[in-house]
Amino acid sequence: xxxxxxxxxQALYVATSLGDAVAxxxxxxxxxxxxxxxxxxxxxxxxxxxDHRAIPYVAIGAIDELRRIDVNDHEIVIGAxxxxxxxxxxxxxxxxxxxxxAAAGNAANPxxxxxxxxxxxxxxxxxxxxxxxxxxxAAGARVELLSAAGERELPMERFLANRSTxxxxxxxxxxxxxxxxxxxxxxxxxxxxAGDYPVAIVSMxxxxxxxxxxxxxxxxxxxxxxxARRWPHLESEMTGRKLDADRAHxxxxxxxxxxxxxxxxxxxxxxxxxxxxxxxxxxxxxLQAQP
Amino acid sequence: xxxMLPKGAAMxxxxxxxxEDRITLSDPLTPLVDVLRDALFLTGAKAVCREGICGACTVxxxxxxxxxxxxxxxxxxxxxxxxxxALSGEGExxxxxxxxxxxxxxxxxxxxxxxMVTLTDFLEHxxxxxxxxxxxxxxxxxxxxxxYERLIDAVLAFAHRD
Numbered sequence: 001x002x003x004x005x006x007x008x009x010q011a012l013y014v015a016t017s018l019g020d021a022v023a024x025x026x027x028x029x030x031x032x033x034x035x036x037x038x039x040x041x042x043x044x045x046x047x048x049x050x051d052h053r054a055i056p057y058v059a060i061g062a063i064d065e066l067r068r069i070d071v072n073d074h075e076i077v078i079g080a081x082x083x084x085x086x087x088x089x090x091x092x093x094x095x096x097x098x099x100x101x102a103a104a105g106n107a108a109n110p111x112x113x114x115x116x117x118x119x120x121x122x123x124x125x126x127x128x129x130x131x132x133x134x135x136x137x138a139a140g141a142r143v144e145l146l147s148a149a150g151e152r153e154l155p156m157e158r159f160l161a162n163r164s165t166x167x168x169x170x171x172x173x174x175x176x177x178x179x180x181x182x183x184x185x186x187x188x189x190x191x192x193x194a195g196d197y198p199v200a201i202v203s204m205x206x207x208x209x210x211x212x213x214x215x216x217x218x219x220x221x222x223x224x225x226x227x228a229r230r231w232p233h234l235e236s237e238m239t240g241r242k243l244d245a246d247r248a249h250x251x252x253x254x255x256x257x258x259x260x261x262x263x264x265x266x267x268x269x270x271x272x273x274x275x276x277x278x279x280x281x282x283x284x285x286x287l288q289a290q291p
Numbered sequence: 292x293x294x295m296l297p298k299g300a301a302m303x304x305x306x307x308x309x310x311e312d313r314i315t316l317s318d319p320l321t322p323l324v325d326v327l328r329d330a331l332f333l334t335g336a337k338a339v340c341r342e343g344i345c346g347a348c349t350v351x352x353x354x355x356x357x358x359x360x361x362x363x364x365x366x367x368x369x370x371x372x373x374x375x376x377a378l379s380g381e382g383e384x385x386x387x388x389x390x391x392x393x394x395x396x397x398x399x400x401x402x403x404x405x406x407m408v409t410l411t412d413f414l415e416h417x418x419x420x421x422x423x424x425x426x427x428x429x430x431x432x433x434x435x436x437x438x439y440e441r442l443i444d445a446v447l448a449f450a451h452r453d
Contacts, residue, residue, distance in 0.1 A: 012363065035363075038363050038366060039361045042360070042361040043341075053320050110409075111346060114357055115358075
């Protein structure tokens with residue numbers, strides 16, 4: 001273990017094992033915060049947040065166990081400190097993981113993807129433009145949290161909805177993604193004035209029968225509202241029907257008003273909502289093109 | 292290894308920069324780019340956007356280009372850091388840098404050290420790139436002067452020089 005002294009007497013504690021990290025977080029409760037790739041936390045001054053140097057951080061990026069990505073026939077287990085680049089490289093060749101691999105491989109820019117982690121991305125509560133959040137929702141992923149009280153597992157939806165109260169004192173340790181005969185797509189709309197952030201995202205995963213009927217379909221939307229969420233009405237309208245890009249576009253246009261687009265400097269809320277049908281169409285076309 | 296130090300005391304952070312062992316007493320959350328520039332006087336990396344978008348601060352950490360504005364120096368401890376200054380040897384430009392000079396690519400120089408770090412790594416892994424691959428590699432390095440085309444031409448000429 002190492003401890004580095006910070007400006008006001010707080011420490012950056014570099015944990016070397018999972019147990020070490022949990023103990024360090026508990027010892028520094030309630031203010032300690034895990035630090036993984038640090039790309040979000042280091043931008044705190046840009047966001048004019050309170051002086052982040054006053055926060056006792058516990059660095060977890062050097063813990064080997066948290067960087068593992070294990071793949072078997074039934075599931076993929078991704079350590080919280082796996083970087084976007086590592087996730088993209090490991091999942092890139094898996095036919096049922098195209099959506100998740102696209103989310104990992106297109107977020108931000110190459111240098112950020114080399115250090116930004118999947119766990120850090122999901123724990124950045126105020127980061128609405130996360131690519132992983134909708135992609136993991138569509139993939140039906142689960143989150144494993146570890147604290148001094150023990151380990152627990154949550155569906156991604158519940159984690160995203162409650163993470164601001166779940167995270168203090170807990171460490172997101174890994175993501176579990178079930179595998180199956182699924183096709184998946186991740187479609188994002190970046191704008192030049194939005195920098196590297198997409199203004200709207202549609203992630204889609206579907207199990208298709210040989211005749212093209214969608215037996216199961218899961219659709220998630222990111223960056224439009226403050227927190228990514230599924231699109232249950234569109235899912236129910238598309239389930240049991242043959243995938244059809246025009247029909248999906250029309251259904252999405254009819255129900256896009258169920259989203260309350262967030263206004264931000266890179267795009268107004270109405271625009272984020274308005275582009276959703278086009279992104280849905282693209283996602284369906286990608287699914288249709290997959291073998 | 293160490294206990295918490297008293298308030299106000301600074302813990303030395305050991306770095307290896309361009310093959311040399313260096314010590315800094317900087318706050319561990321100080322961006323690496325600031326330590327490189329202000330404490331070690333390696334001014335190749337530029338602190339411009341400070342949010343990981345422009346790429347002007349790109350350095351190699353353990354052989355991979357990263358944005359040094361977003362790396363806390365306390366995390367960089369123990370890692371191999373290489374800056375743009377390490378690309379040339381004994382004052383001589385690297386072959387890639389020479390190609391840039393020969394093609395008259397360099398303009399204001401603000402983005403260029405980061406571009407060279409990114410491209411040096413890219414060409415090691417992609418020795419015969421296409422134009423599209425070069426553009427994709429440079430998506431995190433922004434230039435306000437050139438529009439990139441001459442830069443890409445120079446990279447293509449360098450890659451296919453034989």
